[in-house]
Amino acid sequence: MRENPIARPANYEAFPVLCVDDERANLVVTKHNLGKRFKVYLATSGKKALEILSREFIAVLLTDQRMPGMSGVDLAEQVYRRHPDVIRVIITAYADQEATVDAINRGHVTRFIKKPWTKPELEAVVIECIQNYQNSLALKNMQQRLVNLDRITSLGIMASSIAHDLRQPLSYIEPNLMFLENELEHIRQLLPPDKANVIIGRMEQYLNDATLGAQKLRTFSSSLLTTLSGNSMTRSQVQIRNLLNSVLSITRSTITRKARLKLELPDEDITIYGSEGRLNQLLINLLLNAAQAIETDPAFENLVILRIFPSEMSLIIEVEDTGKGIAEADMDKIFTPMFSTKGDAGSGMGLAICKQIVSEHDGSIEVFSTPGNGTRFKVTLPLPP
Ligand SMILES: Nc1ncnc2c1ncn2[C@@H]1O[C@H](COP(=O)(O)OP(=O)(O)OP(=O)(O)O)[C@@H](O)[C@H]1O
Ligand SMILES: [Mg+2]
Numbered sequence: 001m002r003e004n005p006i007a008r009p010a011n012y013e014a015f016p017v018l019c020v021d022d023e024r025a026n027l028v029v030t031k032h033n034l035g036k037r038f039k040v041y042l043a044t045s046g047k048k049a050l051e052i053l054s055r056e057f058i059a060v061l062l063t064d065q066r067m068p069g070m071s072g073v074d075l076a077e078q079v080y081r082r083h084p085d086v087i088r089v090i091i092t093a094y095a096d097q098e099a100t101v102d103a104i105n106r107g108h109v110t111r112f113i114k115k116p117w118t119k120p121e122l123e124a125v126v127i128e129c130i131q132n133y134q135n136s137l138a139l140k141n142m143q144q145r146l147v148n149l150d151r152i153t154s155l156g157i158m159a160s161s162i163a164h165d166l167r168q169p170l171s172y173i174e175p176n177l178m179f180l181e182n183e184l185e186h187i188r189q190l191l192p193p194d195k196a197n198v199i200i201g202r203m204e205q206y207l208n209d210a211t212l213g214a215q216k217l218r219t220f221s222s223s224l225l226t227t228l229s230g231n232s233m234t235r236s237q238v239q240i241r242n243l244l245n246s247v248l249s250i251t252r253s254t255i256t257r258k259a260r261l262k263l264e265l266p267d268e269d270i271t272i273y274g275s276e277g278r279l280n281q282l283l284i285n286l287l288l289n290a291a292q293a294i295e296t297d298p299a300f301e302n303l304v305i306l307r308i309f310p311s312e313m314s315l316i317i318e319v320e321d322t323g324k325g326i327a328e329a330d331m332d333k334i335f336t337p338m339f340s341t342k343g344d345a346g347s348g349m350g351l352a353i354c355k356q357i358v359s360e361h362d363g364s365i366e367v368f369s370t371p372g373n374g375t376r377f378k379v380t381l382p383l384p385p
Helices: 024-034 046-055 072-082 099-105 120-190 192-226 239-260 276-292 350-360
Strands: 018-020 041-043 061-066 087-092 109-116 234-238 260-264 271-274 301-311 312-321 362-371 374-381
Touching: 018 024, 024 041, 024 072, 024 120, 041 046, 041 234, 046 061, 046 072, 061 301, 072 087, 072 099, 087 120, 087 239, 109 120, 120 192, 192 234, 192 239, 192 276, 234 239, 234 276, 234 374, 239 276, 239 301, 271 276, 271 374, 276 301, 276 350, 276 374, 350 362, 350 374
Parallel strands: 018 041, 018 061, 061 087, 087 109, 260 301
Antiparallel strands: 234 271, 301 312, 312 374, 362 374
């Protein structure tokens, strides 16, 4: 398996060098000169070099130009096509102008080394190539992050516009429901009482359900807007019950499709000082992750628990699930922006944002997980004195 390590700049061994020369003696000398500081692979032909490149991670290619069969330029050209990240260098004893032009145009080589080279010269070139390799890797990572951020921003804009647009139909549904309620009262007076009780009673039930639905939509749209505008950290007194109403109006249906939702809440409402929008985001991310971690049916056999309790001077919020858990190797990475195991379904920003929100509130977040058994996130937030 080819792997692509991100290493400290001085850790040259993490960036292997492949040396290609048809003369074994030359390879032995190169290995002797580079072997102590760098990881070196050797190949006696272009064909063998391509085989090594297809199975090993290589950062730098150092190839002799004059070789029977595939020349250094031919090899550099193939490597440029198949492994464009590898930095290519040609070693030549001849001031061969045609080969030089070819190397630049076809092989996209970064450097030439003239034979005979000295050890410091060779080392300096290899170090420069490794640095070039690291720079282009960093640039690629940055570009990928920008693409992801762009996608997240677009999603955010789309979600706010949906939340906003939901309000427009509500602005005529809600008053019309009220008018209907008044009209029903008029009809009741026109009907004989026994008929009125049956017919109007039923219609009132339908109206109540429709009004409840409209209210839910309004709460949902407000919660979404509060959450999406939660980037600015305006602090105020936040009632835990209010916060939960809004969070659950967004997440409840997603959770209950996967699991039973168990709420373990304090008897008395608790007030904390913070940003309602940001705390909304925090809980929504943790609850959605919990639901997404559950991959087995049926829903009633799975559990998502939201547990809130005061402890000394802090408020503890725990989100626990009986989902697939987190692999030991991923535990260090999950709070890193863009780390996701969900492919296209995840941006990998959820927990990074949670960590940021918790630190904005002078709190802490911990995770406990057993692969195959489930996960518990524990958030500790300071309570006002
Ligand atoms: N409750 C959980 N159970 C198992 N794995 C989890 C849980 N919460 C987070 N993870 C792991 O942590 C990774 C990062 O989570 P994070 O919320 O940052 O991103 P995401 O859920 O993949 O994408 P999104 O940005 O849409 O939230 C997830 O991809 C998943 O592997
Ligand atoms: Mg997530």
